Amino acid sequence: MASVTNPSTVSTGSPTGKALREATFTAVMTFLMFALFIGLKTDQNMRNELILVPRWGMLAILVVLAFVGRFAMVAWLQPWRAASKAAKAEAPTVDEEAGFVKRNFSKLAILALVLYPPIILALFGAQGSLKYIDNFGIQILIYVMLAWGLNIVVGLAGLLDLGYVAFYAVGAYSYALLSINFGFSFWILLPLAGILSAFWGIILGFPVLRLKGDYLAIVTLAFGEIIRLVLINWQDVTKGTFGISGIPKITLFGIPFDASPNGFAKIFHLAPSSAYYKVFLFYLILLLCLLTAFVTIRLRRLPIGRAWEALREDEIACRSLGINTVTTKLTAFAIGAMFGGFAGSFFAARQGFVSPESFVFLESAVILSIVVLGGMGSLTGIAIAAIAMVGGTELLREMDFLKAVFGPDFTPELYRMLIFGLAMITMMLVRPRGFVGSREPTAFLFERKNVSGSFTKEGHG
Amino acid sequence: MAADTLLKVEGVETFYGNIRALAGVDVEVKKGEIVSLIGANGAGKSTLMMTICGSPQARHGSVIFDGQDITRMPTHEIARLRIAQSPEGRRIFPRMTVYENLQMGASLDNQKFFQEDVEKMFTLFPRLKERQFQRGGTLSGGEQQMLAIARALMARPKLLMLDEPSLGLAPLVSKQIFAAIKLLNVEQGLTVFLVEQNAFAALKLSHRAYVLVNGSITMSGSGAELLANPEVRAAYLEGGAH
Numbered sequence: 001m002a003s004v005t006n007p008s009t010v011s012t013g014s015p016t017g018k019a020l021r022e023a024t025f026t027a028v029m030t031f032l033m034f035a036l037f038i039g040l041k042t043d044q045n046m047r048n049e050l051i052l053v054p055r056w057g058m059l060a061i062l063v064v065l066a067f068v069g070r071f072a073m074v075a076w077l078q079p080w081r082a083a084s085k086a087a088k089a090e091a092p093t094v095d096e097e098a099g100f101v102k103r104n105f106s107k108l109a110i111l112a113l114v115l116y117p118p119i120i121l122a123l124f125g126a127q128g129s130l131k132y133i134d135n136f137g138i139q140i141l142i143y144v145m146l147a148w149g150l151n152i153v154v155g156l157a158g159l160l161d162l163g164y165v166a167f168y169a170v171g172a173y174s175y176a177l178l179s180i181n182f183g184f185s186f187w188i189l190l191p192l193a194g195i196l197s198a199f200w201g202i203i204l205g206f207p208v209l210r211l212k213g214d215y216l217a218i219v220t221l222a223f224g225e226i227i228r229l230v231l232i233n234w235q236d237v238t239k240g241t242f243g244i245s246g247i248p249k250i251t252l253f254g255i256p257f258d259a260s261p262n263g264f265a266k267i268f269h270l271a272p273s274s275a276y277y278k279v280f281l282f283y284l285i286l287l288l289c290l291l292t293a294f295v296t297i298r299l300r301r302l303p304i305g306r307a308w309e310a311l312r313e314d315e316i317a318c319r320s321l322g323i324n325t326v327t328t329k330l331t332a333f334a335i336g337a338m339f340g341g342f343a344g345s346f347f348a349a350r351q352g353f354v355s356p357e358s359f360v361f362l363e364s365a366v367i368l369s370i371v372v373l374g375g376m377g378s379l380t381g382i383a384i385a386a387i388a389m390v391g392g393t394e395l396l397r398e399m400d401f402l403k404a405v406f407g408p409d410f411t412p413e414l415y416r417m418l419i420f421g422l423a424m425i426t427m428m429l430v431r432p433r434g435f436v437g438s439r440e441p442t443a444f445l446f447e448r449k450n451v452s453g454s455f456t457k458e459g460h461g
Numbered sequence: 462m463a464a465d466t467l468l469k470v471e472g473v474e475t476f477y478g479n480i481r482a483l484a485g486v487d488v489e490v491k492k493g494e495i496v497s498l499i500g501a502n503g504a505g506k507s508t509l510m511m512t513i514c515g516s517p518q519a520r521h522g523s524v525i526f527d528g529q530d531i532t533r534m535p536t537h538e539i540a541r542l543r544i545a546q547s548p549e550g551r552r553i554f555p556r557m558t559v560y561e562n563l564q565m566g567a568s569l570d571n572q573k574f575f576q577e578d579v580e581k582m583f584t585l586f587p588r589l590k591e592r593q594f595q596r597g598g599t600l601s602g603g604e605q606q607m608l609a610i611a612r613a614l615m616a617r618p619k620l621l622m623l624d625e626p627s628l629g630l631a632p633l634v635s636k637q638i639f640a641a642i643k644l645l646n647v648e649q650g651l652t653v654f655l656v657e658q659n660a661f662a663a664l665k666l667s668h669r670a671y672v673l674v675n676g677s678i679t680m681s682g683s684g685a686e687l688l689a690n691p692e693v694r695a696a697y698l699e700g701g702a703h
Contacts, residue, residue, distance in 0.1 A: 303568055310565050313554035320514060320548055321616065322540035322569045441558045
C-alpha cells in the first residue's frame with residue numbers, strides 16, 4: 001500500500017461497487033417503508049366493505065427511483081463534488097471580475113421581460129401565446145410583487161408575517177366592490193386599494209407592536225384567517241363563498257379591451273383577440289413589480305429603510321439610538337400591505353372574479369416560502385424563487401408525459417406541495433440563507449469591495 | 462470640572478414584576494465627569510442604566526437630565542435628548558457593515574455631521590476604518606465594543622453611558638477602550654457614566670464612583686478614595702488588580 005491516495009476508495013472498493021451496495025440498501029429501505037403506505041391502499045367496494053387495493057406498480061416505481069437516485073448520488077454526484085471541492089481548495093481564491101451578465105443582471109432581466117410578450121406572440125401566435133403570457137408571465141409576476149411586498153415586512157424589518165394574504169384580499173375586494181358598486185375605474189381604485197390595505201396593515205400593526213418572533217407569527221396568522229372569515233360570513237357585502245363575479249376589466253386610458261367599436265382592437269385596426277388584454281396586463285403587472293422594486297431599493301437607502309433593517313437586527317439598540325420603533329414597525333406593515341393591496345386589485349381585475357378561496361393560509365405560506373427561499377431581503381433571489389415556485393407549479397400542470405409513467409389517474413400538480421417541501425429542505429441544507437443569501441450593503445465610501453463579511457453567521461458576533 | 466449637574470437620579474425604585482431590582486438609588490453625574498458604578502453580579506447596575514433610558518421605567522423616584530424630568534419618557538425620546546447608550550452585550554447590528562452601523566448612530570441629526578464625525582471615529586479607533594465595509598458580526602469582540610462606543614458617539618451625546626465596555630475583552634484591548642474613554646473626556650469634556658465589573662480599571666479612570674449592592678448605593682466617593690477603601694478592596698478588588 002505504497003501509493004494510497006484516497007483511503008475511502010481503498011477501504012470500500014470501487015465507487016461503482018459502493019454505489020451499488022448503497023443503492024440496494026436504499027431500495028430495500030424504501031420497499032420496507034412504503035410497502036404498506038403505497039403498496040396497499042384501503043378502499044370501499046360497492047357493498048361498502050373495506051378492501052385492500054394493491055398498488056405494486058407504484059411501489060416498484062418508488063423503489064426503482066430510490067435505487068437510481070442513490071446510485072447516481074454515490075457514483076457520480078459525490079465524487080464530482082469532492083473533486084470540485086478539492087479543485088477549489090487547490091486553486092487560490094481569486095476575486096474574479098464578475099462577468100457581463102452578472103454585472104448587468106437586473107437590467108438584462110428587465111429587458112428580457114419587456115421583450116417576452118412580443119417574442120412569445122411571434123413564436124406561438126395570438127392564441128398559443130395566452131398560456132405563456134397569462135399562466136407563466138402574469139401569474140409569476142403577481143407572486144413576485146407579493147413576495148417583494150412581504151419582503152419589506154419580513155426581509156427588511158424582520159417581522160414574521162404569516163397573514164400577508166389578508167392584504168392581498170383587502171386589495172382584491174376593495175377593487176371588486178368599489179368598481180361594481182360605484183363604477184370607479186381601475187386607475188382610481190389601484191391607489192385606493194393600496195391605501196386601504198396600508199390602513200389594515202396599521203390596524204394589524206398596533207396590537208402586535210410588542211410581539212416578536214413566534215408570537216407575532218401566530219397573531220398575524222390569525223389576522224389572515226379573520227379577514228378570510230369576514231369575507232365568507234359578511235354575505236350582504238361580499239356574497240360569501242360565492243364570491244364576486246363580473247368585475248370590470250382594466251381600460252387603457254379609457255380604451256376598453258373588448259370587441260366593441262371603440263375597443264382596443266378596432267381602434268388600432270387589429271384582428272380581435274384576447275391576447276392584447278393579456279399582453280397589456282403583463283406590462284401592467286411588470287410595471288407594478290418594478291415600482292415595488294424601485295420603492296424598496298430607494299427606501300433601503302433612506303433613514304426609514306435603514307431603521308427597518310436595524311430593527312430587524314436589534315430592537316433595543318434601535319431605541320437607544322433614538323429610533324421610534326413604533327412608527328418604524330407601523331410603516332413597515334403599512335408599506336408592505338400597500339403593495340399587497342396593489343397586487344390584490346390587479347388580481348381581481350385580471351380574474352374578473354374573487355372569492356375567499358383565493359386567500360387561504362396556503363397562499364401566505366407560498367408567498368413567505370418564496371421570500372425565504374429567495375433569501376430574505378434580496379430582490380433578485382426572491383424573483384428567482386418566485387419563478388421556480390410558481391413557474392414550477394404551472395410546469396407540473398404541463399407534464400402530461402408523467403401520466404404515461406404513473407398511469408392515467410396521476411395528476412402531477414397534486415404533488416406540488418410534496419415537491420415544494422423537498423425543494424425547501426434541500427435548499428435549507430444546501431443554501432440555508434436562500435438563493436441570494438448575502439445582504440447588499442447600502443453605503444459605500446469609495447467603491448464596492450468584496451469583503452469576507454459574507455461569511456458571517458446571522459445574529460452572531 | 463464644571464459643577465453643573467447633568468444627570469440626577471433620585472430615590473429610583475425599579476421592579477421586574479414584583480421583584481424590586483433597585484431600592485431607592487440616588488446618583489448624580491456632573492458635566493465633564495467620568496462617574497462609574499461598580500458592584501457584583503445582580504446588584505442592579507445594568508437595571509439602573511436601563512432605567513435611566515426608560516426601559517424599564519422607574520416605579521418610584523425620578524430621573525432628571527439637564528433639568529428635564531425624563532422618568533416617564535419613552536426610550537427613543539430620551540435618546541433624542543443626547544443620552545447615548547452603549548448597551549450591555551454591545552448590540553451592534555451584525556449584518557450591517559461598520560459604516561452602516563455608524564450611520565445608524567447619526568440618525569438623530571439626519572446624517573448632517575456624518576462625514577465630519579465618522580472621520581473623528583476613525584481617528585479614535587483606526588481599526589474601524591480598516592474594517593468599515595465589513596459586517597459588524599465579523600468583527601472581534603474588542604472591535605465590536607469600539608464600534609458600539611463609536612456608534613453611540615455618532616449621536617453627539619451630552620452623556621455617554623457605557624454598560625460593561627470591558628466585558629469579554631482581553632486585558633490589552635480593554636485598556637485601549639479605557640484609554641479612548643479617558644481621551645474623549647479630557648479632550649472634548651465628554652460626560653461618561655460607566656458601569657463596570659472590572660472595578661480596578663473603572664475606579665482608576667473615574668472622577669467619582671458609586672458602589673451598588675443589592676439595589677442600593679452603599680458607598681460613594683472619588684475613584685481614588687474607593688480604590689483605597691478596605692471594604693471595596695475586599696469585595697471587588699481582591700486579586701483583580703493587575
